Amino acid sequence: MPKIIKDAEKQILQSATELFGQHGYHSADMKMISNKTGIAVGTIYNYFPTKKKLFISVLEKSWNDTFRKLEDIYLQTDDPAAILQQTIEVLYSDMEQRTGLGKIFFPSAYEELLKDPDIININTTIVSTLADIFSLIRKNNDVNINNRLAETLIVSIYVLLTAHPHKKEDNISFLYKMASSFMETKK
Amino acid sequence: MPKIIKDAEKQILQSATELFGQHGYHSADMKMISNKTGIAVGTIYNYFPTKKKLFISVLEKSWNDTFRKLEDIYLQTDDPAAILQQTIEVLYSDMEQRTGLGKIFFPSAYEELLKDPDIININTTIVSTLADIFSLIRKNNDVNINNRLAETLIVSIYVLLTAHPHKKEDNISFLYKMASSFMETKK
Amino acid sequence: MPKIIKDAEKQILQSATELFGQHGYHSADMKMISNKTGIAVGTIYNYFPTKKKLFISVLEKSWNDTFRKLEDIYLQTDDPAAILQQTIEVLYSDMEQRTGLGKIFFPSAYEELLKDPDIININTTIVSTLADIFSLIRKNNDVNINNRLAETLIVSIYVLLTAHPHKKEDNISFLYKMASSFMETKK
Amino acid sequence: MPKIIKDAEKQILQSATELFGQHGYHSADMKMISNKTGIAVGTIYNYFPTKKKLFISVLEKSWNDTFRKLEDIYLQTDDPAAILQQTIEVLYSDMEQRTGLGKIFFPSAYEELLKDPDIININTTIVSTLADIFSLIRKNNDVNINNRLAETLIVSIYVLLTAHPHKKEDNISFLYKMASSFMETKK
DNA sequence: TATGAATGAGCCTTCATTCAT
DNA sequence: AATGAATGAAGGCTCATTCAT
Numbered sequence: 001m002p003k004i005i006k007d008a009e010k011q012i013l014q015s016a017t018e019l020f021g022q023h024g025y026h027s028a029d030m031k032m033i034s035n036k037t038g039i040a041v042g043t044i045y046n047y048f049p050t051k052k053k054l055f056i057s058v059l060e061k062s063w064n065d066t067f068r069k070l071e072d073i074y075l076q077t078d079d080p081a082a083i084l085q086q087t088i089e090v091l092y093s094d095m096e097q098r099t100g101l102g103k104i105f106f107p108s109a110y111e112e113l114l115k116d117p118d119i120i121n122i123n124t125t126i127v128s129t130l131a132d133i134f135s136l137i138r139k140n141n142d143v144n145i146n147n148r149l150a151e152t153l154i155v156s157i158y159v160l161l162t163a164h165p166h167k168k169e170d171n172i173s174f175l176y177k178m179a180s181s182f183m184e185t186k187k
Numbered sequence: 188m189p190k191i192i193k194d195a196e197k198q199i200l201q202s203a204t205e206l207f208g209q210h211g212y213h214s215a216d217m218k219m220i221s222n223k224t225g226i227a228v229g230t231i232y233n234y235f236p237t238k239k240k241l242f243i244s245v246l247e248k249s250w251n252d253t254f255r256k257l258e259d260i261y262l263q264t265d266d267p268a269a270i271l272q273q274t275i276e277v278l279y280s281d282m283e284q285r286t287g288l289g290k291i292f293f294p295s296a297y298e299e300l301l302k303d304p305d306i307i308n309i310n311t312t313i314v315s316t317l318a319d320i321f322s323l324i325r326k327n328n329d330v331n332i333n334n335r336l337a338e339t340l341i342v343s344i345y346v347l348l349t350a351h352p353h354k355k356e357d358n359i360s361f362l363y364k365m366a367s368s369f370m371e372t373k374k
Numbered sequence: 375m376p377k378i379i380k381d382a383e384k385q386i387l388q389s390a391t392e393l394f395g396q397h398g399y400h401s402a403d404m405k406m407i408s409n410k411t412g413i414a415v416g417t418i419y420n421y422f423p424t425k426k427k428l429f430i431s432v433l434e435k436s437w438n439d440t441f442r443k444l445e446d447i448y449l450q451t452d453d454p455a456a457i458l459q460q461t462i463e464v465l466y467s468d469m470e471q472r473t474g475l476g477k478i479f480f481p482s483a484y485e486e487l488l489k490d491p492d493i494i495n496i497n498t499t500i501v502s503t504l505a506d507i508f509s510l511i512r513k514n515n516d517v518n519i520n521n522r523l524a525e526t527l528i529v530s531i532y533v534l535l536t537a538h539p540h541k542k543e544d545n546i547s548f549l550y551k552m553a554s555s556f557m558e559t560k561k
Numbered sequence: 562m563p564k565i566i567k568d569a570e571k572q573i574l575q576s577a578t579e580l581f582g583q584h585g586y587h588s589a590d591m592k593m594i595s596n597k598t599g600i601a602v603g604t605i606y607n608y609f610p611t612k613k614k615l616f617i618s619v620l621e622k623s624w625n626d627t628f629r630k631l632e633d634i635y636l637q638t639d640d641p642a643a644i645l646q647q648t649i650e651v652l653y654s655d656m657e658q659r660t661g662l663g664k665i666f667f668p669s670a671y672e673e674l675l676k677d678p679d680i681i682n683i684n685t686t687i688v689s690t691l692a693d694i695f696s697l698i699r700k701n702n703d704v705n706i707n708n709r710l711a712e713t714l715i716v717s718i719y720v721l722l723t724a725h726p727h728k729k730e731d732n733i734s735f736l737y738k739m740a741s742s743f744m745e746t747k748k
Numbered sequence: 749t750a751t752g753a754a755t756g757a758g759c760c761t762t763c764a765t766t767c768a769t
Numbered sequence: 770a771a772t773g774a775a776t777g778a779a780g781g782c783t784c785a786t787t788c789a790t
Contacts, residue, residue: 003775004768026213029759040776042762051760114349127350148347148361155346156339162301163314163338174335181368192750216784218752227751229787238785377754378789400587403780414755416783425781486585488723501724522735525724526717533716534709536675537688548709555742566771590763592773601772603766612764 009047011037017058025055025113056118063122066094067129080137081180087133088175092157092168127151138183153179196234198224204245212242212300243305250309253281254316267324268367274320275362279344279355314338325370340366383421385411391432399429399487430492437496440468441503454511455554461507462549466531466542501525512557527553570608572598578619586616586674617679624683627655628690641698642741648694649736653718653729688712699744714740 005011015036019028030051034041048054073086113119130150135141153175160171192198202223206215217238221228235241260273300306317337322328340362347358379385389410393402404425408415422428447460487493504524509515527549534545566572576597580589591612595602609615634647674680691711696702714736721732 005775008774030761031759034777041760042777043775045761046774144357145361147350148358151346151350152339152343152362152365155342159338159342160335163310163334170331171335174332175339178339178365178369182365195750217786218784221752228785229752230750232786233749379754382753404782405780408756415781416756417754419782420753423782486588518731519735521724522721522732525720526713526736526739529716529720530713533712537684537712538709544705545709548706549713552713552739552743556739569771591765592763595773602764603773604771606765607770 005039005043008039008043012039012044012047012054013058013061016054017062020055020058052113052116053118055113056116056122059119059122062094063126066090067125069094070129070133074133074136083133083137084179084183085176087130088153088157088172088179091130091154092161092172092175095157096161096168126154130154134183140183149179149183192226192230195226195230199226199231199234199241200245200248203241204249207242207245239300239303240305242300243303243309246306246309249281250313253277256281257316257320261320261323270320270324271367271370272363274317275340275344275359275366278341279348279359279362282344283348283355313341317341321370327370336366336370379413379417382413382417386413386418386421386428387432387435390428391436394429394432426487426490427492429487430490430496433493433496436468437500440464441499443468444503444507448507448510457507457511458554458557459550461504462527462531462546462553465504465528466535466546466549469531470535470539470542500528504528508557514557523553523557566600566604569600569604573600573605573608573615574619574622577615578623581616581619613674613677614679616674617677617683620680620683623655624687627651630655631690631694635694635697644694644698645741645744646737648691649714649718649733649740652715653722653733653736656718657722657729687715691715695744701744710740710744 012033016028016033019033019036022028023032030041030044033054034044037044044054048057069090070087073090074083077083077086114123127147127150130153131143131146134146134149135143138146156175156178157171160167160175164171199220203215203220206220206223209215210219217228217231220241221231224231231241235244256277257274260277261270264270264273301310314334314337317340318330318333321333321336322330325333343362343365344358347354347362351358386407390402390407393407393410396402397406404415404418407428408418411418418428422431443464444461447464448457451457451460488497501521501524504527505517505520508520508523509517512520530549530552531545534541534549538545573594577589577594580594580597583589584593591602591605594615595605598605605615609618630651631648634651635644638644638647675684688708688711691714692704692707695707695710696704699707717736717739718732721728721736725732
């Protein structure tokens, strides 16, 4: 009964993204993902060697999309305030939903998985990417501060998203004020 | 001849706190907790009906201790800046380690558990307790803002604690600046 | 529904012995063993950490019984011919059936398992135990020869047992002639 | 555009022989064989309907080669001792390695497979072929004895090959003495 | 009340086999 | 005829929970 699946990898990634987002890493099981996609479990393993690696791919894929959008921002404007505003908006929107497929995660939320080098790596990349953006817009430039800004911004988005899912504007407005009042942006 | 266990509940809670903190909710198993305490698995179930409820109790216990300390702060001083500084310090220290037993957690970090009403409840309590404190020290008083402040402060502490575990002073200093630059404290 | 199982380990070992003997290592699965014993799979894992270790235990247990019987032989007689005859008989009978539970195995018959150190170890013990007995009854004493005698005797018993299961006497008679014509026994 | 594979069957057989020899029947999987040959899994199934049948073919092919060599021996000499010596040598060498591709097997070593009629059949053929040779060189001719001689010789070669892989000469010398001391060869 | 062996559903992963291309 | 992605049953193992003692 083997059929030919179009974009199998993409489909798996999509379903997995949604399911991991909805149920969490542990509760989303391989059969669930298989059922949702209509792709056999064994087939999933043709594309991702373990459940963990699938999860990591989901994470990477999601964030890479976001990174691309962030780059565009500071390539198109010089205004620090605008960069900050748009950065927060992009992060918020992307974390909120990924092509209609469900919430996106902050890796730190995944307890023992956090010990996995690949996941640590994603975390690090996210943080340093954001820190780089902050270095463009802050007058007083300090890598330690920028890193902490990045770290706290991400989790703050995550928590507001979860706590007030239908208050996007208020959440973003709060986050912007928070960030901008702290950093004296370059004039 | 069953032995009588002194403070069984307390002992279980202690070991569980440490173990959940070290390994996460899923990886810490009941046998582990039993072994660490020296109390049989079955006995643990005499005190806590499920693993989840045990986890919830750990969370509650931990935060109740913290709440008590927070109360003391604003009972003893009027200075808004001092209250803020001490609030952050207490939160940080308590989240950092609970009576030498290990890290303490932010509920949100526990993915699917978050859907549990009891856990949502703890979250809510933590947030509104903090928001109340903020209402004492902020000039411009808005419950929505205060809640968001509480939410982001908690997760920010959590993330800095995880990312820079040996930089307590720097972390706290950053958090204080962040919070105080945002809120114009009552003079 | 936990009940108290008498001699759980022994029962598991018995059923496993029979099942491994009947179906081979791969075809005998844990559920099979569980069903035969009436002991839950999880319980089996309380006694043996892996299927492989269970198998190894079966092997060890079986051979230890045999070793004990072999010792008795040369403690009770000096006559080389008698020792040889009885050694073969004991080996044959024990390999043929273990307390009514089924055939017993020669480790070498288990292909890739043979690479397991524990299994290699059992093999080595079997061989050197037999070689020691041969050193008692052979005039011309050479450890290399004795080892090869042991090795070939064991597999020869195994193969005759399998090929002519109902010809015990003929098999033993053949094996005895084979062995004794080769070794000039001490007078 | 499917490529045409020259000697596909032969190539598959070669790789399979090597792989079954190295890893055993269970551990050598179809993908492994496919990879080694460079022939797709599906193609292998065009030549051999199941893994088991492939294994059986490997066995048959190997032994047929050997049978041909054995025939040559007694067509070229009358001397019983020489026939015996050469028979053992051929068996040993062929079991040791087949055209540089790896060890060859004794069917009995494959536990549950032994129940397969085809495998039983190969076993029977091997044994009766050898027994026939023995009937040529033994004075006292008894088919039961000759069969047992054949059976034990094969497994003895197998076990010595495995136990002392680098002692070919010693192994053969031992086997020859063993066999010849038992059978009073025709003068 | 304390104990911890027993339970078994459930989960990840493997791999012989199939068949659309 | 050749390909190799797709299939899904099956198997080893885990672990929260129960209950006879």
